[in-house]
Amino acid sequence: MNKFKKINIFALGWNGLFIIVPLVLMTILSFSTTRGFSLQEIEFSLSNFSKLTESFYFIAFKNSLKYSFITTFICLLIGYPTAFILSKSPIKNKNLLLILIILPSVSNLLLRVLAWEKSFAANSILNYLGISLNLLGTDLAIIIGMVSIYLPFMILPIYSSLEKVENSVLDAAKDLGATKLFTFKKVILPLTVPGIISGIVLTLLPSATTFVIPLRLGNGKVLLIGNIIEQSFKKTFNFNMGSLISLILMILILSFMVLIFKYDREGETL
Amino acid sequence: MSKKRYRLVSPLILTVTFSLLYFPLLIIAALSVNSSKLDYKFTGLSWKWYKEIFTHNGLLEVIKTTWIIAILATILSTIIGTLFALGINSLRAKKRKRLLMLNVVPLINADIVTAVSLSVIFSFLGITFGYPTLLLAHVFFCIPFVVISVLPKLSEIDEDIYFAARDLGMSKFEAIIKVVIPHIKTGIITGALMAFTMSIDDFVISYFVQGNGVNNFSIWLYSAMGRKSFTPAAYAYNTLVTILIFAIIIFISSKNNIKRRGR
Numbered sequence: 019m020n021k022f023k024k025i026n027i028f029a030l031g032w033n034g035l036f037i038i039v040p041l042v043l044m045t046i047l048s049f050s051t052t053r054g055f056s057l058q059e060i061e062f063s064l065s066n067f068s069k070l071t072e073s074f075y076f077i078a079f080k081n082s083l084k085y086s087f088i089t090t091f092i093c094l095l096i097g098y099p100t101a102f103i104l105s106k107s108p109i110k111n112k113n114l115l116l117i118l119i120i121l122p123s124v125s126n127l128l129l130r131v132l133a134w135e136k137s138f139a140a141n142s143i144l145n146y147l148g149i150s151l152n153l154l155g156t157d158l159a160i161i162i163g164m165v166s167i168y169l170p171f172m173i174l175p176i177y178s179s180l181e182k183v184e185n186s187v188l189d190a191a192k193d194l195g196a197t198k199l200f201t202f203k204k205v206i207l208p209l210t211v212p213g214i215i216s217g218i219v220l221t222l223l224p225s226a227t228t229f230v231i232p233l234r235l236g237n238g239k240v241l242l243i244g245n246i247i248e249q250s251f252k253k254t255f256n257f258n259m260g261s262l263i264s265l266i267l268m269i270l271i272l273s274f275m276v277l278i279f280k281y282d283r284e285g286e287t288l
Numbered sequence: 289m290s291k292k293r294y295r296l297v298s299p300l301i302l303t304v305t306f307s308l309l310y311f312p313l314l315i316i317a318a319l320s321v322n323s324s325k326l327d328y329k330f331t332g333l334s335w336k337w338y339k340e341i342f343t344h345n346g347l348l349e350v351i352k353t354t355w356i357i358a359i360l361a362t363i364l365s366t367i368i369g370t371l372f373a374l375g376i377n378s379l380r381a382k383k384r385k386r387l388l389m390l391n392v393v394p395l396i397n398a399d400i401v402t403a404v405s406l407s408v409i410f411s412f413l414g415i416t417f418g419y420p421t422l423l424l425a426h427v428f429f430c431i432p433f434v435v436i437s438v439l440p441k442l443s444e445i446d447e448d449i450y451f452a453a454r455d456l457g458m459s460k461f462e463a464i465i466k467v468v469i470p471h472i473k474t475g476i477i478t479g480a481l482m483a484f485t486m487s488i489d490d491f492v493i494s495y496f497v498q499g500n501g502v503n504n505f506s507i508w509l510y511s512a513m514g515r516k517s518f519t520p521a522a523y524a525y526n527t528l529v530t531i532l533i534f535a536i537i538i539f540i541s542s543k544n545n546i547k548r549r550g551r
Contacts, residue, residue: 025375026387032368033390036428040405043412100305103298113541117534122309124533125316126489126526128509133312136319141328143318166308173305219396227398230491234513244400251404251496264404268397275396279389 041268048262066262075246075263082243085157086226089164090172093221094214096165097172101213104173105180116177119170127167128230134163135234155237163235164225171220179213180206219274227267243267313530320523327520338528340521347521350508357419357504358487361426366480368427369434370472374464376435377442388439395432402429403496410497417499425497426487433486434479441475442468474544481540485533 049062069075104115122130136142138159140152153159183206191201225231229244243263250260319327323334342348376387394402406428410421445468453463469476491506498507505525512518 022374022378025371026379029372029375029387029391033393036406036409037390037393039412040409043408044405047408096301096305096308099298099301103302113544114538117537117541118306119309121530121534121537122313124485124489124537125313125530126491126506126509128491128506128513129316129522129526130312132509132513133315133319136327137311137315139328143315143322143328143330145328146330162308166312169305169308223396223398227400229400230510244398247400247404251407257408260404261408264401268401268405271397271401272393275389275393279385 041265044261044265044268047258048265050258052258066258069259070262074241078241078243078246081232081240082226085160085164085232085240085242086222088161089168089225090218090221092161092165093169093172094218097169097217098176098214101173101177101180105177112181116174119173119177123170130167131163131230131234134159134166138235154235155239159235160232160240163231164228167231168221168225171224172217175216175220176210176213179210179216183209215277219277223271223274316523317527319520320527322520325520337520337524340519341525341528344519344521346508346517347519347525350503350505351525353419353422353502354488354504354506357422357426358484360423361430361487362480362484364423364427365430365483366434366476369431369479369483370438370469370476372431373435373438373442373472373475374468376439388435391435392432394429395436399492400496403493406493407496417497418502421497421499422494422502422504425493426490429490429493430483430487433482434476437479437482438472438475441472445471477540481536488529488533 048066049064051063051065052061104112104119107115109115135154137144138151138153140150140154142151144151153162187205187209188201191205196204226242227244227247229242229248232240232242232245247260247263250256250263318330320337321333321335322330323336324331340347341351372391376384376391379387403425406421406425410417410424415421415424449467449471450463453467454460458466489506490504491510494504495507495510498504503511505522509518509522512522
């Protein structure tokens, strides 16, 4: 349908304006110390980059890595078996199973975090069940919150890649005498690598950059990259530092994306 | 793994998964019918928070904004996203992959980075912060959801049906509306539903492009959390929206299912 090629000019313009131009602007802001967005009286300097070595930023990067890696690992540990069990389930209407996984994400994210916060408090309605979790401010609270919120992003891509494994392939493995475990290791697992990679990226990124979860469940004591960006744009109005950190994140994310697209064919990402 | 062990372990894993996913929803539902405003005291069942949604100062206002933005953003992003998908579908190999990648950047990008990018470009262009920036931002991050739902349906259909329609005397516009759209309808509906769900719950991006006192539900909630201005009516509202969207999803999926069986 060559007639539609003209639309691509508009698509390029739209994405250029909202993706590429901001990237350029953020790069300029990162190299300057001039407050605000005026580009006329801009002064270039590298002082933002030297600030990056301050322990404040270092701790935030370290925390982001720590929490997001633990969260992603646990999500994979729970998510892969869950996707596997669901894909093997004898229920005819498999869409219903998927809906059950997606449904919690329909509920407002902030309220779900708030619900965890209320439950983790020493005094909560769980007291009526004889439970007092008293976990607020601990690593465990943050991790449970993150896993609960990002788990669907791990399950869905793995499930869809499991669904694509043809039964004939499994039958062939069985006919050739492979045990179930061997079939899983040598046939199913390699075929679902694209789903695993998509799942890892889709869990890792949001958990590394969230600022609501550490703020609420960490009692405000734990700082992640997201918290620093939020503070620089919303509290200290240091757009330069905020832009620099966002830019670094963006570069990391774009390299991730290239990785996904290398492994992933069209539309498999979600 | 032996069959016996699989049967033992799988319910355990499903229990862990579903408790992690559904625990917060249960708490929200419980607090929405709790007659006490104190979230650690359960003093009895009451519908008063459901009534307060409509009487609370401020809450109704932000709910209205949230819905106006979500409905407009869904309509606009569905139209633009479908057009983008048609465009991408007309390309082959490398060009197609590249443009698709550019189109799905907001989908994979961290919310906070998209939020920063948009707030920088909006400030730079001098767009008034408030309704215009919120709507533009929501349309921007909703489009990729429509593109990725429509594109697979487009690649399924035979290109010739469009040309056949043109040969038979339909105008370009007619051929799209009467021939192409019906074939990709399910993709468009899925995309629109995803866009709506994303828009109605968005916090991070809205928070960065908000201004002039125009807030959506999430932004209001963020500033009210842990403060006196918070009302359990928020739990009630959220429970209603969750049930509503759940009902829509079930309705659409059951309709699709019946169709598939009928074929």
